[in-house]
Each structure stands twice: as C-alpha cells, then as structure tokens.
Amino acid sequence: MTTNELSPTDNWEQMSPDLGDYYTYTEWNTKASSYSLNSDIWGTCYAPTVRARMQLGRALLRTRLKNVSKVLDVGAGPALHSASLLDCLSDANAYLFIVEHSPSALKLAAARQHPRMAQFRLIQADIAALPFSDESMDAVICTEVLEHVMEDGVAVAELHRVLRPGGVAYLSVPLEKHPSTAWHLRCYEPEGLHKLLEAVGFSVETSVVGGAVVPRLWRWVRHFFWAAWLVGTGNAVRQLRRQPVHPFYASRFCRNIVIPLFDQLSKLDEWLSLKLRWRLGNTLHCIAIKPLQ
Numbered sequence: 001m002t003t004n005e006l007s008p009t010d011n012w013e014q015m016s017p018d019l020g021d022y023y024t025y026t027e028w029n030t031k032a033s034s035y036s037l038n039s040d041i042w043g044t045c046y047a048p049t050v051r052a053r054m055q056l057g058r059a060l061l062r063t064r065l066k067n068v069s070k071v072l073d074v075g076a077g078p079a080l081h082s083a084s085l086l087d088c089l090s091d092a093n094a095y096l097f098i099v100e101h102s103p104s105a106l107k108l109a110a111a112r113q114h115p116r117m118a119q120f121r122l123i124q125a126d127i128a129a130l131p132f133s134d135e136s137m138d139a140v141i142c143t144e145v146l147e148h149v150m151e152d153g154v155a156v157a158e159l160h161r162v163l164r165p166g167g168v169a170y171l172s173v174p175l176e177k178h179p180s181t182a183w184h185l186r187c188y189e190p191e192g193l194h195k196l197l198e199a200v201g202f203s204v205e206t207s208v209v210g211g212a213v214v215p216r217l218w219r220w221v222r223h224f225f226w227a228a229w230l231v232g233t234g235n236a237v238r239q240l241r242r243q244p245v246h247p248f249y250a251s252r253f254c255r256n257i258v259i260p261l262f263d264q265l266s267k268l269d270e271w272l273s274l275k276l277r278w279r280l281g282n283t284l285h286c287i288a289i290k291p292l293q
Contacts, residue, residue, distance in 0.1 A: 048262035052214040053283055054084050055266045056273055057143060057170065060208070060287055064168045066090045068138035072097045072162060074127050074155075075145030078108035079120070085141065086116045097121045097137070099130065127155045135164040143172040144283075146193075147184045157200040160290060169202060169288045175209065175281065190284055202288035208273040211281035214266050 065071065065088040073082045076098040086096060096119055100106050106122050114120075125131050127142075127149060140159045146152045159169055173188045174180065194204045272278035273285075 048218050048259065048266070049211070049215045050080065051259070051263060052266035052269050053143075053172065053210060054081050055263070056208070056210040056270050056283075056285060057081065057141075057172065058084060058088055059270055059274060060206075060285060061085065061139075061141075061168075061170055062088050064170075064287070065139060069094045070097065070137050071095070071139045071141065072099065072130075072132070072137045072159075073141040073143075074099045074130070074159065075142060075148070076100050076109065077102070077105045079112055079122075081141070081143055082109070082120070083112055083114050086114065086119060089116075089119070092116075093119075095119055095121055097123060097132075099123050099125050099127070101126060128158060130158045130162055132162045134161055137162050138164060138167050140167070140169045141171075142169070144174065146171065146173050147179075147186060147188065150185060152186070152196060153199065156196055156202070160200045160202060163290045165290055165292045167290050168205075169197075169290070170286070171197075171288070172210075172283055172285045175284050188284060190286075193284060193286055197286070197288045201290065203291050205287045205289050207284060207286040208277065209279050209281040209283065210269055210273045210285055211283045212272050212278050213269045214262055215282050217265065218262065 065085070067090060069091055071085065071089065071094065073079075073085065073096060076082045077100060079098050079100075082096055082098050089096070098106075098109055098120055100109065100122075101124070103124060106124055109120070109122055123131065127145065128151060140163050142155075142159060146155060149155045156171075159171075163169060171193070173193060174184070175189075176184070176187050179185070179187060190207055190209075194207065197204055269281075273281065
C-alpha cells in the first residue's frame, strides 16, 4: 500500500489537501461533503441518466476487462461507476485502483457496500501526477473527468504512461455546445478528443455517442415523478434539511418503479449507440488502445 492509499479504517483527517489542482481544497471538499449515498431526490445513489451512461460503459468494457488484474479508475468520485465495473472483472484476485482528488468522495467510496469491496484500493491523488510506475496498469478508466481538468493533455499523457502496451483506456466526456456548469472548463467534439488521445500515443479503437433517449425523457418526466412522490409523504422538509430519505419511499417508489423503467429504456440507448451508431446524445464514449511497442 502506498503512502496515499487508503482503506475504510484509515484516519481521513490525515490526508493532505495540497494537490496543486485548480480547485481550492475548501471549495471541492465542501461540494463533495454535500453528497451522501442517499442524497439525491430519489434516495438512491444515482439518477437514471447516470445509470444509462454506466450501462453503456459496461457494455463497451465487458469483453475488454476479462483476464486483467489491475484496473485504474481516475477521478472516480464516490466510486459509483467503479462498483459497477467490478462485475466486469472475471479475475477474483484483480484489483481496482480508485484515484480521487476529494477526501470526502473517497470516504463515501470507502463506505460503499459491495461483495467485492476487498478488491478496491482507494488512493487520494491528482490525475496530473498519478502515483504509479510506468506501464503498471492493464486498463484505465476516466469518465466525466477531462472537462474538469485544467490541462487535459497532461492528464491523458499520465493515463498513457501508467498503462501497459496493449492495454485499454475507456474515457467519456459530455457532449455540449456550451459548458453546463462553471466547473466544465471546455466542451469536446469527437474529433477533438481523438486528436487529444492520439497526440500522446493512444490509438482510438472506437467511439460512440450515448444518451439519445434516457436523458431527454428524464428531463421531461422527472418533475412529475418528483411532485407525485413528495405529495403526502412529508419528505419535502427532510430534503430541505438534507436529511436521508426514509427507505420505504426510496424502495417502493423509486427502486421498484422508476429505476427499473429507465433501466429498460437505457437498453434502447445502448442499442442505438452500439448497433445503429446513432450520433445523437449527450455523452461521448471512447475506447483507446496503447499500441504494442
């Protein structure tokens, strides 16, 4: 275990905040602290739009993560995507290294319940200075991160450095004409991301656009579901106080009705992206390979 590597029992107060990133430690850590495993309006870990994006990512990686022993997930946040990727690892002894800038997000990742949690390795580090030796990883994952990084060229160069020859890199970025938040520093087009990856030595194997159905549908119906769920439940006050939603409402209303419905719709998104190569959507998914030397 490296000096920056963490386990659920480590003292979180001892982690150094000085990572040299453009986010201030207070700003980023306060933002991450406002989340919890039960913080969103549905009382679940993530919205249907995120679940659809993760499902497409798993479809792209399912065959590519077989027989690998070391996978790196950079900018993993509270490890939502990381936990789902464990199901793609056929090797029971494989390790998933989770690198994240925020101590609060890592604390949530450490608290995550998963039957293969022992395969997690939690590390606080900066994507621009990854604490791994050259060519030490079989695969690298970087989802919804590059748009937040000041020097994205340095970031992808680090991903290339730690990946072994023949290894696979999976990246996703939002497709938007204008940054949707102040923390999105740039917008990407497919050609721009491909050039960025090829400039550091990657060979782009495939790229697909996802999010043609679920994000658009969810944008329209979520307000109806939100209002219907709150009426008569008394949970509006709990939400305003940022208190956890009672499990009854989360399980009966969301986990049994809304989430399964949108999980089925996300299969349509996956089919449109992988089979028809539909170019309408809000997320670009890219698979790149580090060529054999």
